[in-house]
Amino acid sequence: MNSILKIGKWDVYPLETGTFRLDGGAMMGSVPKVLWEKTNSADKLNRINLAMRCLLLDDGENRVVIETGIGNKNSDKFIDNFHIKQGIATLSNTLSNVGYSIADITDVIITHLHFDHSGGATSIDENGELIPTFPNAKYWISETNWNHANNPNPKDRASYLNENFLPLKDAGVLNLIPDNSDIMNGISTIGVNGHTVGQQLIKINSMNETLVFCGDLIPIRSHLRLPYIMGYDLSAIQTLQEKTEFLNQASKGNWWLWFYHDPQTIMVQISEGEKHYKVINEVRKDRQ
Numbered sequence: 001m002n003s004i005l006k007i008g009k010w011d012v013y014p015l016e017t018g019t020f021r022l023d024g025g026a027m028m029g030s031v032p033k034v035l036w037e038k039t040n041s042a043d044k045l046n047r048i049n050l051a052m053r054c055l056l057l058d059d060g061e062n063r064v065v066i067e068t069g070i071g072n073k074n075s076d077k078f079i080d081n082f083h084i085k086q087g088i089a090t091l092s093n094t095l096s097n098v099g100y101s102i103a104d105i106t107d108v109i110i111t112h113l114h115f116d117h118s119g120g121a122t123s124i125d126e127n128g129e130l131i132p133t134f135p136n137a138k139y140w141i142s143e144t145n146w147n148h149a150n151n152p153n154p155k156d157r158a159s160y161l162n163e164n165f166l167p168l169k170d171a172g173v174l175n176l177i178p179d180n181s182d183i184m185n186g187i188s189t190i191g192v193n194g195h196t197v198g199q200q201l202i203k204i205n206s207m208n209e210t211l212v213f214c215g216d217l218i219p220i221r222s223h224l225r226l227p228y229i230m231g232y233d234l235s236a237i238q239t240l241q242e243k244t245e246f247l248n249q250a251s252k253g254n255w256w257l258w259f260y261h262d263p264q265t266i267m268v269q270i271s272e273g274e275k276h277y278k279v280i281n282e283v284r285k286d287r288q
């Protein structure tokens with residue numbers, strides 16, 4: 001399969017690793033259901049459907065995966081609670097669809113260690129041991145988020161599951177980095193702290209083109225609107241400030257914004273509108 005975009009010398013591929021559901025009200029924060037259900041319909045338990053769309057980058061030398069999906073270590077109860085649907089959309093299958101294998105990956109970058117972002121980072125081997133899923137990769141994780149994940153507060157403790165990240169330390173594949181780091185060849189991180197402590201957005205900038213993996217700062221297209229802030233966030237006011245500054249830069253720089261959780265919209269470019277930012281380019285899953 002051809003890449004869907006080129007950012008300088010990086011080929012960009014989406015890796016759809018399945019869907020799950022979260023409470024619609026918790027996703028939309030203070031926005032009432034009469035507004036959000038127009039774009040995101042809820043099931044009878046009030047849950048909305050969310051994608052887990054990782055990203056693969058290849059510059060001919062490095063093969064980088066951003067985010068790892070929810071993984072396949074989950075119990076039946078957990079799968080049922082979150083209505084996880086993976087089908088054959090595991091990381092290794094989605095990678096082979098675009099001509100790669102798990103062993104080809106040189107680097108894995110994770111925005112933050114919540115289970116729906118880091119679950120695929122580790123797997124259970126044939127002896128029942130937890131191991132890194134990508135046997136030849138370095139894992140790039142924010143040191144601030146690592147420290148928080150290992151000592152979370154009661155509000156987001158349930159989202160940090162040790163099995164998803166402690167085996168990376170034991171295997172010696174961890175690369176803990178400061179906020180706002182350069183990783184390699186135009187890939188850098190943008191530290192944000194409203195959603196959780198030490199989330200890193202991933203910016204790919206090459207030959208005057210820019211793509212940003214928005215993580216949970218802007219999980220779905222609806223959240224391009226400033227008042228859409230998740231109830232899950234540790235600090236709504238901090239998210240508002242971070243999102244305001246980020247979207248201002250994104251519209252001025254004509255950045256592509258990549259959505260991990262939007263079921264349909266893969267990425268957009270935006271410009272300043274009268275009331276809200278306007279989407280001027282959109283790549284959707286059903287129109288590829």
Ligand SMILES: [Zn+2]
Nearest residue numbers: 112114195216
């Ligand atoms: Zn999160």
